Amino acid sequence: LLTRRRSELPQEKIQLLLYAEPFLRRLFGFGSMRIETAAAGSERAGVQRAEAFLPVVVPNQLNELAQHAVPGVCLDPSTLQLEKPSPKALHRSVLQSVVESTLLTVGAVWWLGTWGWTAALLLPTNIWLAWKDHNHQGWRVDPHYVIARRGFIHRKTHVIPRSKLQSLDLQQGPLLRR
Helix, strand or coil: CCCEEEEEEEECHHHEEEEEHHHHHHCCCCEEEEEEEEEEEEEEEEEEEEEEEEEEEEEEHHHHHHHHHHCCCCCCCCCCCCCCCEEEEHHHHHHHHHHHHHHHHHHHHHHHHHHHHHHHHHHHHHHHHHHHHHHHHEEEECCEEEEEECCCCCCEEEEHHHHHCCCCCCCCCCHHHC
């Protein structure tokens, strides 16, 4: 409340634009934007990253603010067209929810006895949340940007200029390889 900070980030150094919409903020009609750059210098503890944080962003101003940070990107929530994830991703999320709920129920029964069976009521909720999360995921690769969105409860949209991509990390466990 008493501290003011000012960050100036050169556009050519911006590597990530992150728009976060936690569930409660989304209910009240706003989100937050974080802008990150590459290393801006070094300190005793190591590399220092420069970043800017806008704690309150109204969705109808999102595109305008994103244009100031990363010219040419379109983050207008009403017109942003994203590719849907594979239906196999839904199967994986539901399976993960079932396994987690089952393990939680087994642990609760072991710890609480017969009262632990009430934890089984979380199974339909977890499956519903996995389905909602899958419906809110999306991605888009165009000639200049990579955009990825995920999450229902804590929705995050990442925007990365393609010219700033430095690595690609592919993770596949046995289930994903199948």
